[in-house]
Amino acid sequence: MKAVIIAGGKGTRLGLSDIPKPMVPVCGKPLLEHQLLLLKTHGITEVIFLTGYLSEKIEDYFQDGAAWGMQLSYIKEEKALGTGGAVLQLLGKIDERFLVLYGDVVMDFDITSFIGFDAQEDSVASLIVHPNDHPYDSDLVERDQDRITRFISKPHPDGLLYENLVNAAVYIFSPRIFDYIPQGVASDFGKDVFPKVISDGGLLRAYLNAEYIKDLGTPDRLSKVEKDLSSGKIARWNLKNKRPAIFLDRDGVINEEVDNLSDITKFKLLPGVSSAIKKINQSDFLAIVITNQPAVAKGFLTVSELEDIHKLLQTELGKERAFVNHIYYCPHHPDSGFEGEVKALKTNCNCRKPQTGMIDQAVAQYNIDLKSSYFIGDTTTDMRTAENAGIPGILVETGYAGEDGKYDARAHLKVENLEAAIECILTQSKKENDHIENAV
Ligand SMILES: [Zn+2]
Numbered sequence: 258m259k260a261v262i263i264a265g266g267k268g269t270r271l272g273l274s275d276i277p278k279p280m281v282p283v284c285g286k287p288l289l290e291h292q293l294l295l296l297k298t299h300g301i302t303e304v305i306f307l308t309g310y311l312s313e314k315i316e317d318y319f320q321d322g323a324a325w326g327m328q329l330s331y332i333k334e335e336k337a338l339g340t341g342g343a344v345l346q347l348l349g350k351i352d353e354r355f356l357v358l359y360g361d362v363v364m365d366f367d368i369t370s371f372i373g374f375d376a377q378e379d380s381v382a383s384l385i386v387h388p389n390d391h392p393y394d395s396d397l398v399e400r401d402q403d404r405i406t407r408f409i410s411k412p413h414p415d416g417l418l419y420e421n422l423v424n425a426a427v428y429i430f431s432p433r434i435f436d437y438i439p440q441g442v443a444s445d446f447g448k449d450v451f452p453k454v455i456s457d458g459g460l461l462r463a464y465l466n467a468e469y470i471k472d473l474g475t476p477d478r479l480s481k482v483e484k485d486l487s488s489g490k491i492a493r494w495n496l497k498n499k500r501p502a503i504f505l506d507r508d509g510v511i512n513e514e515v516d517n518l519s520d521i522t523k524f525k526l527l528p529g530v531s532s533a534i535k536k537i538n539q540s541d542f543l544a545i546v547i548t549n550q551p552a553v554a555k556g557f558l559t560v561s562e563l564e565d566i567h568k569l570l571q572t573e574l575g576k577e578r579a580f581v582n583h584i585y586y587c588p589h590h591p592d593s594g595f596e597g598e599v600k601a602l603k604t605n606c607n608c609r610k611p612q613t614g615m616i617d618q619a620v621a622q623y624n625i626d627l628k629s630s631y632f633i634g635d636t637t638t639d640m641r642t643a644e645n646a647g648i649p650g651i652l653v654e655t656g657y658a659g660e661d662g663k664y665d666a667r668a669h670l671k672v673e674n675l676e677a678a679i680e681c682i683l684t685q686s687k688k689e690n691d692h693i694e695n696a697v
Contacts, residue, residue, distance in 0.1 A: 509656015
């Protein structure tokens with residue numbers, strides 16, 4: 258597969274005046290060079306730069322790419338027509354699917370895995386989407402499973418409830434994308450091109466992602482990125498490397514326990530939860546919600562109403578710059594006999610806790626290092642789930658506080674609330690890392 262890098266940006270906000278933004282040095286190397294090295298690791302050696310502002314700075318540095326063992330070429334845009342216009346210059350020059358990166362984004366991701374996802378279906382485009390810590394002013398996507406159904410550009414409509422899924426600006430395009438880019442006028446993928454694909458019934462697929470992909474906006478962010486790069490965090494978050502997770506039960510841990518919560522107006526985050534989850538986000542741990550929602554099988558609420566509650570959860574966390582990487586829920590229930598129940602969901606599944614089906618799914622999807630992971634819950638069902646998964650279970654004294662009496666399951670630790678649980682985990686994990694560093 259060939260890669261295309263959009264590299265026409267100015268670096269005004271970074272205070273750059275003599276080089277284009279993608280040439281900004283990050284730990285001593287231009288950002289674009291980091292991208293090329295990543296591409297090469299995944300066997301991509303043919304790269305086309307779409308340049309504009311100070312194009313010669315890029316061409317002088319990389320030339321034909323021979324020094325990197327790559328074949329590089331350049332298309333300089335004379336008149337800036339947005340990201341759409343830049344890509345449209347490839348019309349007639351490329352006749353197979355191609356990867357598109359933005360030259361001002363810091364990234365380390367498993368490109369091979371993304372290409373594998375893209376190959377599953379013949380879409381117009383595959384897009385990497387991820388939660389971030391400022392969803393309220395980001396361009397969001399809505400989806401039905403993998404299929405993207407809507408783009409919500411900033412500024413958002415008032416009172417919007419959203420899933421925290423942001424367009425990460427990493428794409429694989431079919432050449433059919435050119436049909437949707439207007440000729441001769443400026444266009445933007447998120448605002449113009451993708452919405453047109455959707456309204457024409459074209460398929461755009463969302464690839465959910467927890468790897469390090471961050472726009473390099475301001476000097477502040479640059480120094481943070483350099484810190485993350487030199488500490489190895491950016492590489493550690495690559496899907497090829499196993500990452501630990503903190504699995505979180507939902508009701509009674511994140512939000513107030515309400516028996517069979519089905520009314521969205523009764524959803525309320527517990528105090529201190531956002532800042533606690535934010536601490537997970539800043540660590541190497543993934544934050545993964547694992548929740549039984551038998552109320553769906555019982556007919557108390559629909560899947561769509563449940564997903565609205567999950568949007569509210571993510572919107573509320575998002576306001577405080579916190580996010581969960583994924584919410585897995587079990588909609589099933591084994592016992593029949595409720596009026597209005599959904600027969601198809603009345604089944605003995607393997608996802609209902611204390612079974613580990615949802616954890617297994619998360620482990621496979623995010624390449625989780627189970628032996629360094631934890632489960633935080635408020636019930637004996639949660640503690641039994643942790644036992645079944647072979648990981649420490651931490652019981653919190655919110656919600657049922659372990660008084661549900663369902664299983665004879667012991668907690669590894671019992672603490673006041675989510676905040677205290679996360680504090681314990683992060684302190685413990687820091688100690689272990691220090692220990693490993695000292696041993697080396
Ligand atoms: Zn289930």
